[in-house]
Amino acid sequence: MSRKLEFDIFRYNPQEKSSVPHMQTFVLDETENMTLFIALNRLREEQDPGLIFDFCCRAGICGACAMVVNGRPGLACQTKTIDLPTRITLLPLPVFKLIGDLSVDTGVWFRDMYQTTESWVHTHKVFEDSAIEERMENDVAEQIYELERCIECGCCVSACGTARLRDDFIGAAALNRIARFVVDPRDQRTDRDYFEIIGNDEGIFGCMGLLGCEDVCPKNLPLQNQLGFLRRKMGITAIKEIFRK
Amino acid sequence: MQTYYSDLLVIGAGLAGERVAVEAAQEGFDVICLSIVPARRSHSSAAQGGMQAALGNCVKGEGDSVDVHFGDTVRGSDWGCDQEVARLFADAAPIEMRRLAHWGVPWNRVVPGKSFYFKGGEKFDKEEKEEKRGLITARSFGGTAKWRTCYTSDGTGHAVMCTMDNRCAQLGITVLDRKEAISLIHDGDTCTGAVVRCLRTGELEVYLSKSTAICTGGFGRIYKATTNAVICDGGGHIIAHDTGVVPIGNPEAIQFHPTGIVPTDILVTEGCRGDGGTLLDVNEERFMNIYEPEKAELASRDVVSRWMTHHMREGKGVKSAYGEHLWLDIRHLGDKHISTKLREVDEICKNFLNVDPRTQLIPVRPTQHYTMAGVRTNKDGAVYGLKGLFSAGEAACWDMHGFNRLGGNSLAETVVAGGIIGVKIVEFLKGYETQFKTDVIADAVRKQEERMHNLAHKTNGTENVYRVREELQEALMQGCFVFRSDPGLKTCIETLKGTLEKARKVGLVSNGVGANHEMAAALKIVGQVKLGLCIAQAALVRTESRGSHNREDFTERNDRDWLKRTLAYWPEGNDMPELKYEEVTPVYEIPPGDRGYGAGKIIEADKAEIEAKMIKR
Ligand SMILES: Cc1cc2nc3c(=O)[nH]c(=O)nc-3n(C[C@H](O)[C@H](O)[C@H](O)COP(=O)(O)OP(=O)(O)OC[C@H]3O[C@@H](n4cnc5c(N)ncnc54)[C@H](O)[C@@H]3O)c2cc1C
Ligand code: SF4
Ligand code: SF4
Ligand code: FES
Numbered sequence: 001m002s003r004k005l006e007f008d009i010f011r012y013n014p015q016e017k018s019s020v021p022h023m024q025t026f027v028l029d030e031t032e033n034m035t036l037f038i039a040l041n042r043l044r045e046e047q048d049p050g051l052i053f054d055f056c057c058r059a060g061i062c063g064a065c066a067m068v069v070n071g072r073p074g075l076a077c078q079t080k081t082i083d084l085p086t087r088i089t090l091l092p093l094p095v096f097k098l099i100g101d102l103s104v105d106t107g108v109w110f111r112d113m114y115q116t117t118e119s120w121v122h123t124h125k126v127f128e129d130s131a132i133e134e135r136m137e138n139d140v141a142e143q144i145y146e147l148e149r150c151i152e153c154g155c156c157v158s159a160c161g162t163a164r165l166r167d168d169f170i171g172a173a174a175l176n177r178i179a180r181f182v183v184d185p186r187d188q189r190t191d192r193d194y195f196e197i198i199g200n201d202e203g204i205f206g207c208m209g210l211l212g213c214e215d216v217c218p219k220n221l222p223l224q225n226q227l228g229f230l231r232r233k234m235g236i237t238a239i240k241e242i243f244r245k
Numbered sequence: 246m247q248t249y250y251s252d253l254l255v256i257g258a259g260l261a262g263e264r265v266a267v268e269a270a271q272e273g274f275d276v277i278c279l280s281i282v283p284a285r286r287s288h289s290s291a292a293q294g295g296m297q298a299a300l301g302n303c304v305k306g307e308g309d310s311v312d313v314h315f316g317d318t319v320r321g322s323d324w325g326c327d328q329e330v331a332r333l334f335a336d337a338a339p340i341e342m343r344r345l346a347h348w349g350v351p352w353n354r355v356v357p358g359k360s361f362y363f364k365g366g367e368k369f370d371k372e373e374k375e376e377k378r379g380l381i382t383a384r385s386f387g388g389t390a391k392w393r394t395c396y397t398s399d400g401t402g403h404a405v406m407c408t409m410d411n412r413c414a415q416l417g418i419t420v421l422d423r424k425e426a427i428s429l430i431h432d433g434d435t436c437t438g439a440v441v442r443c444l445r446t447g448e449l450e451v452y453l454s455k456s457t458a459i460c461t462g463g464f465g466r467i468y469k470a471t472t473n474a475v476i477c478d479g480g481g482h483i484i485a486h487d488t489g490v491v492p493i494g495n496p497e498a499i500q501f502h503p504t505g506i507v508p509t510d511i512l513v514t515e516g517c518r519g520d521g522g523t524l525l526d527v528n529e530e531r532f533m534n535i536y537e538p539e540k541a542e543l544a545s546r547d548v549v550s551r552w553m554t555h556h557m558r559e560g561k562g563v564k565s566a567y568g569e570h571l572w573l574d575i576r577h578l579g580d581k582h583i584s585t586k587l588r589e590v591d592e593i594c595k596n597f598l599n600v601d602p603r604t605q606l607i608p609v610r611p612t613q614h615y616t617m618a619g620v621r622t623n624k625d626g627a628v629y630g631l632k633g634l635f636s637a638g639e640a641a642c643w644d645m646h647g648f649n650r651l652g653g654n655s656l657a658e659t660v661v662a663g664g665i666i667g668v669k670i671v672e673f674l675k676g677y678e679t680q681f682k683t684d685v686i687a688d689a690v691r692k693q694e695e696r697m698h699n700l701a702h703k704t705n706g707t708e709n710v711y712r713v714r715e716e717l718q719e720a721l722m723q724g725c726f727v728f729r730s731d732p733g734l735k736t737c738i739e740t741l742k743g744t745l746e747k748a749r750k751v752g753l754v755s756n757g758v759g760a761n762h763e764m765a766a767a768l769k770i771v772g773q774v775k776l777g778l779c780i781a782q783a784a785l786v787r788t789e790s791r792g793s794h795n796r797e798d799f800t801e802r803n804d805r806d807w808l809k810r811t812l813a814y815w816p817e818g819n820d821m822p823e824l825k826y827e828e829v830t831p832v833y834e835i836p837p838g839d840r841g842y843g844a845g846k847i848i849e850a851d852k853a854e855i856e857a858k859m860i861k862r
Binding site: 054105127136145 | 282283286344347348351379381407415422474475508565567710756758761
């Protein structure tokens with residue numbers, strides 16, 4: 001059954017003076033149940049220990065290993081080679097800063113996003129050790145969790161036309177983050193507070209609604225619904241703002 | 246060289262590390278948190294099951310209390326835990342779950358009315374009460390007397406990690422990713438920070454601090470087969486152990502799980518067997534019913550792992566490109582059950598194996614899962630041997646798990662211990678002054694520069710780091726896995742002594758420039774082999790079976806001689822660890838007794854000695 005796989009991999013190490021961006025080809029025998037996690041590690045351990053790429057959980061739950069596989073952003077660890085042709089092209093995600101070869105800096109991008117969206121529950125209530133917890137309906141809890149499933153892989157951002165054109169666009173992951181707090185009854189922010197953050201072209205009005213984001217999200221987050229939901233909410237808030245002035 | 250300063254340096258930004266950081270930051274201290282990967286990618290986010298706390302809100306949790314939780318934890322540890330610590334833990338857990346709810350965790354809640362649940366493949370009814378509507382609910386987990394495991398759907402670790410990281414962002418805590426601590430800065434008495442390699446540039450940086458906390462998680466990756474993330478490689482243990490004055494507590498205490506999938510050892514839930522799945526061998530025949538006629542596949546984790554390994558040794562394993570394995574069969578559970586109750590297993594099979602569990606078998610093998618072993622601390626989280634150094638979470642041997650960690654107790658430990666130890670660090674920091682000695686700092690940096698230079702220039706040799714690591718992993722799989730015995734352990738130690746020699750002669754194949762992975766692997770290989778030797782040596786000396794530590798040649802639990810905790814030191818220049826021992830717990834609320842499962846013989850401790858240490862609550 002063994003196929004010979006040819007990997008065309010983007011190479012560039014910005015820390016190395018002599019390094020120039022180029023594609024390099026590696027050959028590997030396919031084994032049973034091979035994933036790109038197994039293949040890339042074998043390439044690094046057996047052929048080129050200088051190869052730079054990221055994996056962490058290798059189980060599709062941490063988001064570390066997103067890259068562009070044959071033209072499409074996705075998680076390398078849950079990509080099986082058997083689902084790919086024998087020629088496999090691997091590129092780093094666009095939009096994010098390149099660290100080297102297939103590795104990009106999603107960490108800094110997402111930490112900035114937490115600050116922009118103020119990604120925490122805003123409340124004046126104070127926690128009391130001895131008090132029983134505040135009640136919440138289970139459906140609400142599940143609704144919040146559904147939006148919190150984002151693993152910050154960055155696939156949606158790298159597939160987004162707007163994000164590629166303007167680097168101040170906050171992206172689908174950030175808008176989804178806002179939606180998560182909008183549905184959380186513990187967060188006391190009002191629509192106007194959210195409007196301050198996303199009621200502009202860097203936010204919800206910059207989105208062209210072409211939905212590259214939802215198509216590539218490995219967690220199948222309902223990004224389309226959330227974008228629509230926020231656009232309506234912010235549209236109404238915008239009209240109210242105009243009449244207030 | 247960049248130098249950064251803080252009151253508290255937290256190495257590791259998983260749940261334990263961030264919880265510690267939050268506590269100190271709330272008190273106004275300046276905190277820096279370091280992590281190899283963005284905080285939310287820490288292994289804490291992989292935990293799906295849930296975390297234990299005796300809230301007693303759901304109907305199957307009625308009558309639960311912190312005392313029952315305490316008892317389960319002590320029994321679960323096979324009387325290997327510190328009972329003072331287990332008590333602190335059980336008492337604080339409910340408060341900590343509510344605090345998490347306040348910060349934003351979307352816990353699943355009690356829904357009043359009738360519903361059903363499965364136990365051993367059978368269907369039962371239950372009815373939740375109206376008065377409990379909307380309170381935090383719980384699910385059932387192995388080894389617990391009541392339903393006590395709080396959860397958010399199938400992503401508890403992820404949800405709690407998001408909330409904790411959000412809390413850090415809110416408090417303005419500096420959380421830096423792609424930073425790997427590669428040595429502590431200390432003078433033999435006091436720890437004053439760490440030397441860190443930036444994983445973006447490959448450059449060294451210095452982090453000076455009044456206090457330092459090691460929260461780097463487990464070290465499953467020194468085993469070939471493990472459910473752990475690739476970053477769970479012992480970095481934190483190694484830098485502490487390398488000081489020569491910090492011991493690793495109970496290195497022989499490593500937990501194995503029966504069903505990691507082959508090849509990548511991703512965990513498939515115990516629920517498969519709970520709901521009636523069976524284990525098959527190379528001839529597609531059942532075998533657990535032969536070894537354990539009563540419980541068969543439903544025996545405890547350690548027992549099933551043991552028989553699976555035994556059966557493969559008998560030549561009944563399935564050969565594959567990734568080594569031998571067995572089969573898990575859930576075909577007979579049918580489409581409806583698999584696509585609803587075992588959805589996550591269905592997805593793992595589809596995403597990683599190309600297997601449809603409705604018609605095909607799942608390749609599985611016992612797999613390293615959890616390290617009870619860790620950096621030894623006292624009940625305040627202060628590390629033995631160095632002032633100003635603390636540790637929490639899976640990295641630490643605090644020691645509430647003893648020789649076996651109960652499901653749901655470790656995720657809970659991260660936040661509970663993080664909270665308790667955070668408070669202790671705050672107490673420590675109040676009014677504390679330290680001196681940053683320039684010669685100590687310069688020396689620490691110079692040593693690391695030298696190591697990196699030697700590796701890149703192959704000054705010590707040309708051993709390949711990946712080959713050496715493989716040798717370590719194989720030796721541990723052979724000698725220090727589910728089964729241990731005198732000859733097996735001795736062979737393992739002999740092999741590892743040779744591996745240590747090779748580890749010291751590693752040279753890089755690549756140039757090591759920038760975010761180079763081979764350099765990262767090479768910088769910790771000697772420390773990893775040392776950890777392996779600590780496990781093997783401690784397992785050889787401990788002539789009994791307790792919890793996950795199974796000696797084929799000493800099958801009884803020996804409380805007479807082994808109610809002790811191992812402390813493995815590695816003084817500089819040594820070729821083997823030095824083992825010392827301490828009493829397992831200063832007090833007993835529950836005297837040693839039967840664990841209630843995995844029954845073996847117990848050699849009893851001196852009754853008068855135990856009696857003298859009994860306390861009442
Ligand atoms: C598959 C799986 C499922 C699990 N499910 C459950 C469950 O349902 N319930 C339960 O109770 N427990 C479960 N556990 C166990 C539990 O998840 C872990 O014990 C716990 O999350 C450990 O948390 P931690 O904060 O101690 O470490 P981690 O979350 O592992 O974090 C370690 C941190 O240290 C950093 N780090 C490591 N080395 C260095 C270094 N040298 N320098 C700088 N930073 C470093 C890492 O980047 C990371 O940020 C599970 C474990 C696994 C493997
Ligand atoms: S729908 Fe909006 S956020 Fe999504 S890819 Fe298109 S422009 Fe980007
Ligand atoms: S929304 Fe989906 S694609 Fe975007 S970062 Fe989150 S998980 Fe990745
Ligand atoms: S390595 Fe975690 S998602 Fe791929």
